[in-house]
Amino acid sequence: MKNRFFLALALLLLWTGVLAQERVIQMLPGEKWWGAVTDLGIRMPFDASTELSFDLARQNFNNHTTPLFISDKGRYIWCNTSFAVTIADGVFRITPHHGGSVNCVEAGTNLRDAFLAASAAHFPPSGTIPPELFLSRPQYNTWIELVYDQNQADVLKYAHAIVDNGFPPGILMIDDNWQKYYGSTEFRPDRFPDPKGMVDELHALGFKVMLWVCPFVSPDSQEYRMLRRKGYLVMDAGRDRPAILDWWNGLSACYDLSNPEAYAYFKETLTALQEEYGIDGFKFDAGDPERYLEEDTRPFDGKSFDTDQTMLWAKLGLEFPYNEFRACWRMGGQALVQRLGDKSYSWRAVASLVPDMIAAGMLGHIYTCPDMIGGGEFGSFRNVDQARLDQELIVRSCEIHALMPMMQFSVAPWRVLDAKHLAICLKYARLHEELGPYLVEQAKLGAKTGEPIVRSMEYAFPGQGFETCIDQYMLGDRYLVAPMMGPGNSRSVRLPNGRWQDENGKVYKGGRTYELDVPLDRVPRFTRK
Numbered sequence: 001m002k003n004r005f006f007l008a009l010a011l012l013l014l015w016t017g018v019l020a021q022e023r024v025i026q027m028l029p030g031e032k033w034w035g036a037v038t039d040l041g042i043r044m045p046f047d048a049s050t051e052l053s054f055d056l057a058r059q060n061f062n063n064h065t066t067p068l069f070i071s072d073k074g075r076y077i078w079c080n081t082s083f084a085v086t087i088a089d090g091v092f093r094i095t096p097h098h099g100g101s102v103n104c105v106e107a108g109t110n111l112r113d114a115f116l117a118a119s120a121a122h123f124p125p126s127g128t129i130p131p132e133l134f135l136s137r138p139q140y141n142t143w144i145e146l147v148y149d150q151n152q153a154d155v156l157k158y159a160h161a162i163v164d165n166g167f168p169p170g171i172l173m174i175d176d177n178w179q180k181y182y183g184s185t186e187f188r189p190d191r192f193p194d195p196k197g198m199v200d201e202l203h204a205l206g207f208k209v210m211l212w213v214c215p216f217v218s219p220d221s222q223e224y225r226m227l228r229r230k231g232y233l234v235m236d237a238g239r240d241r242p243a244i245l246d247w248w249n250g251l252s253a254c255y256d257l258s259n260p261e262a263y264a265y266f267k268e269t270l271t272a273l274q275e276e277y278g279i280d281g282f283k284f285d286a287g288d289p290e291r292y293l294e295e296d297t298r299p300f301d302g303k304s305f306d307t308d309q310t311m312l313w314a315k316l317g318l319e320f321p322y323n324e325f326r327a328c329w330r331m332g333g334q335a336l337v338q339r340l341g342d343k344s345y346s347w348r349a350v351a352s353l354v355p356d357m358i359a360a361g362m363l364g365h366i367y368t369c370p371d372m373i374g375g376g377e378f379g380s381f382r383n384v385d386q387a388r389l390d391q392e393l394i395v396r397s398c399e400i401h402a403l404m405p406m407m408q409f410s411v412a413p414w415r416v417l418d419a420k421h422l423a424i425c426l427k428y429a430r431l432h433e434e435l436g437p438y439l440v441e442q443a444k445l446g447a448k449t450g451e452p453i454v455r456s457m458e459y460a461f462p463g464q465g466f467e468t469c470i471d472q473y474m475l476g477d478r479y480l481v482a483p484m485m486g487p488g489n490s491r492s493v494r495l496p497n498g499r500w501q502d503e504n505g506k507v508y509k510g511g512r513t514y515e516l517d518v519p520l521d522r523v524p525r526f527t528r529k
Contacts, residue, residue: 023102027090032467034362035069041359042352048090055084057306062341064328066363074108076118082307110462119450123332123364129443136436137170144410148177151191165414169206183217185273199278214286216252232262235298257312259300281322287313288327332364340371345380351485355470361452369406391421399523402428403481405453424521442476461496480526499529
């Protein structure tokens with residue numbers, strides 16, 4: 001009788017999703033896999049030698065995640081919820097959360113077959129792209145220069161320096177700490193005496209203006225009291241009060257976007273902010289899933305935990321064409337601008353840009369920017385003068401960005417580089433602008449087909465031995481790009497079958513590896529003859 005009781009209880013828990021069923025999937029001989037976590041691109045492809053464990057409800061590795069793995073043998077794995085996974089000994093052990101299910105699908109014979117089948121089934125392209133300016137001009141972000149001291153005078157100084165140094169104006173993002181406190185949409189009057197005048201001046205210089213926002217609300221503020229009264233905040237799992245969540249800027253309450261009224265109210269406040277000051281859009285930061293764990297929070301709809309709240313945050317961003325996200329769950333194929341998570345000022349970080357951008361594309365994020373040039377971790381640039389800065393690193397990072405769908409400056413190159421290195425950065429900012437029409441064309445193609453703009457060599461040339469190539473890529477369907485991802489001035493490049501021509505007009509026979517001279521102002525790139 002006792003055994004029957006526990007069996008019945010276990011079946012009930014399985015049915016309700018409390019007790020999840022592990023799914024075991026064996027890799028095929030020689031099979032390679034990509035997916036799940038953008039920030040693990042540097043470790044892809046996963047294969048029989050991989051040993052790795054993570055939980056997508058608790059770990060997004062500071063970037064985009066999707067419950068998807070795709071294989072160079074034409075298979076893909078999809079889960080309809082977040083999951084925990086262990087990869088070891090050529091086996092995936094996947095445990096879905098919240099009653100989810102895991103499927104392994106035979107979709108074709110190669111990586112492209114698997115990706116396009118997964119895209120069509122689970123994140124079909126929307127047919128819409130973000131505003132073309134994201135792709136056709138460099139972007140600029142005030143974070144590294146101003147950090148938490150965002151203020152009108154220095155924002156304008158930064159913008160004028162962009163133009164005065166010959167860089168093309170584009171999108172300018174004013175980062176964290178422009179507002180009075182979290183949850184407020186008022187500019188700090190001590191730092192922004194005339195925000196409307198500032199935005200008008202930025203527009204006159206040729207910039208579109210975006211503001212940093214987050215879903216958090218400072219406790220003991222008038223916004224908190226109003227939102228609590230209306231029931232618009234995520235509640236504490238164990239107490240009859242809003243949850244106070246621990247995030248990188250402190251302890252805050254948080255909007256509950258599973259409440260349709262809260263969602264509509266947040267959208268209305270952002271729209272009013274646009275109308276009052278002429279703001280063009282928003283950088284939607286935070287929203288990471290580990291803030292909304294089931295043991296800590298009680299959402300309005302009773303089911304939107306961890307990654308579900310992250311996805312609702314991204315859906316709010318879709319209401320505004322000028323948007324940017326670092327943390328995102330699913331939402332592949334949508335007109336959302338993604339950015340790689342903040343990277344350090346280091347050669348290791350530079351080396352991760354290409355594989356992480358490939359990983360982002362494999363998760364369906366077509367419109368992605370590779371973090372900030374030189375790195376987005378502000379601590380790396382504190383108290384670093386020009387004499388101690390590795391200017392080669394900044395230049396190589398800039399070159400990689402220029403040959404990507406988007407490029408974003410934050411540290412001011414005219415402040416940290418000498419004339420020689422600054423001229424190279426300017427050259428590549430202008431090259432990106434020249435590539436603008438092509439990048440827009442590729443974005444529009446992706447919006448119809450789902451194809452990523454940044455494609456791994458294995459995706460583009462299956463069966464030619466490129467499975468583990470992580471230092472060259474295809475930019476759309478035309479350009480093979482082989483940037484320098486470490487110090488030095490030479491590298492090897494392996495060309496696919498056929499005839500290829502480099503940017504200087506030299507023709508190469510494909511199916512071979514070549515040693516190339518790569519002086520500081522060169523990024524080798526090839527087109528098929």
